[in-house]
Amino acid sequence: MNIFITGAAGYIGGSVATRLLEAGYQVRGLVRTQEQADRIKRLGITPVIGTLEDQDILTREAKQADAVINAASSDHLASVITMLNALEGSHKAFIHTSGSSVIGDDARGEWKSDKVFAEDTPVTIVPEKAARAALDKLIIDAAQRGVRSVILCNTMIYGTGLGASQDSVQIPPLVAQAQKSGIARYVGLGVNVWSNVHIKDVVELYLLALKNAVASSFYFVENGEASYAEIVAAIAKRLKLGAPQSWPVDEAIKEWGFGHAVYSFGSNSRVTAEKARKELAWQPQYTSVFEWIENDMKVKTGAIHS
DSSP states (O other), X not given: OEEEEESTTSHHHHHHHHHHHHTTOEEEEEESSHHHHHHHHHXXXXXXXXXXXXXXXXXXXXXXXXXXXXXSOSSOHHHHHHHHHHHTTSOOEEEEEEEGGGGOOOOTTSOOOOOOBOTTSOOOOOGGGHHHHHHHHHHHHGGGGXXXXXXXXXXXXXXXXXXXXXXXXXXXXXXXXXXXXXXXXEETTOOOEEEEEEHHHHHHHHHHHHHHOOTTEEEEEOSOEEEHHHHHHHHHHHHTOOOOEEEOHHHHHHHHOHIIIIIISSSOBOBOOHHHHHHSOOOOOOOOHHHHHHHTOOOXXXXXXX
């Protein structure tokens, strides 16, 4: 079975592609550069050099593949439309990677939400995430056009990547800032909570979804949760730094940008993945982000400034 995957040199896409190869699939992967192509080719992935703007490439690859996994961007509308148009009427799988910041709030680290979202929980989408929510709906609705469309809405993913890229998008920036400054920091009070999941459990769910998920399925992906204050405390311990400190959101925005500071590090994003466990028999194995940070997280060497 031939799978076309976008973002094949990235953290999620590369990890999923590697797992698919282990399971006996043939994988063609979209990458932007020759250097990325060389890296994924060494892993056994057939590289396709292009971008999400290349409609002809996306159309050709989607039509030729037995299934498509979109792991390059949770927000790129034009590429999703192109691939769905190519798959229309084929009943092939289109598995899209979304992210649970879509149900995030504007807590800015100052409070812990008591709401835990299931897939059918009503949610008021903040304006900054309206486009992502609309894209997710477009994908779900593609089932009416003869596409087996599935969305996996990942929470905070931790763990070393299995493919060409080892770093996820949330914990490594916290570590880098702590190493650069000598102070581990969280936004505001850091009491905001995110659900989380290990990358090895994530890739198993992609495999299950590819095999068994029905059209118009949407699944949250989690196996635990933690506040950012707790996560940053674990990072400080791992780096042998002093007690972590609060960071005003305006300062955090200067370091990480508005989107990361407010909606990755400052928001609450609490969900349950019971639907995936029940419908797809997903059985995640990794339960502690703290254990991973303190014992297994790879730390890049470099000067720590006080």
